Amino acid sequence: MSSEDVKKVIGYGTIHLEFFAKLYQMQIDHHLYFLHEHPHAATSWENKAVKKLLEQDNVIRIQSHMCAFGMQEEDQLGKEFVKKPTGFMISAPELARRSELPCN
Numbered sequence: 878m879s880s881e882d883v884k885k886v887i888g889y890g891t892i893h894l895e896f897f898a899k900l901y902q903m904q905i906d907h908h909l910y911f912l913h914e915h916p917h918a919a920t921s922w923e924n925k926a927v928k929k930l931l932e933q934d935n936v937i938r939i940q941s942h943m944c945a946f947g948m949q950e951e952d953q954l955g956k957e958f959v960k961k962p963t964g965f966m967i968s969a970p971e972l973a974r975r976s977e978l979p980c981n
Contacts, residue, residue, distance in 0.1 A: 890921070891924065894921055894924055894926065894927065895924070895926045897913070898924075898926035898927060898929070898930055899926075901913065901930055901966075901968070902930065904968065905930075905933065905935065905936070905968055909968075910967070910968045910969040910972070911966075911967070911968050912965060912966070912967050912968075912969070912972065912976075913965065913966040913967075914963060914964070914965050915963070915964055915966075916961070916962070916963060916964065917940050917962035917963055917964040918962065919964070922938070922964060927966070930966065931966065935968050935970070936966060936967070936968050937966070937967050937968075937970060937973040938964060938965070938966050938967075939964070939965050939967065939973050939976060939977040940962055940963070940964055940965075940977070940979070941962075941963055941965060941976055941977055941978045941979065942960045942961060942962055942963065942978065942979050942980040943959055943960070943961040943963050944958035944959055944960050944961070944980040945978030945979070945980050946978070948961060958980065960980055
């Protein structure tokens, strides 16, 4: 992929992310919940709209591993669980507490 194509994909992704941040804020404003999932190390966590959501008292960011949710991958050696560190931004504290599941 060319550097121009990479810039386009990142631009589209940013528009998409910021659109969902607006929807999440609407849900908060109407006392509804949301759950946002993205790889834990993704640069999208540094997006201004995401940071603004995370500044709110009722929005929590946690880290879990996808193996705790049953994610598996199969290769020539067989099927194994995938650790994959994943970030969740959640506006429901009890759901956040129950979703913070690390694997060893």
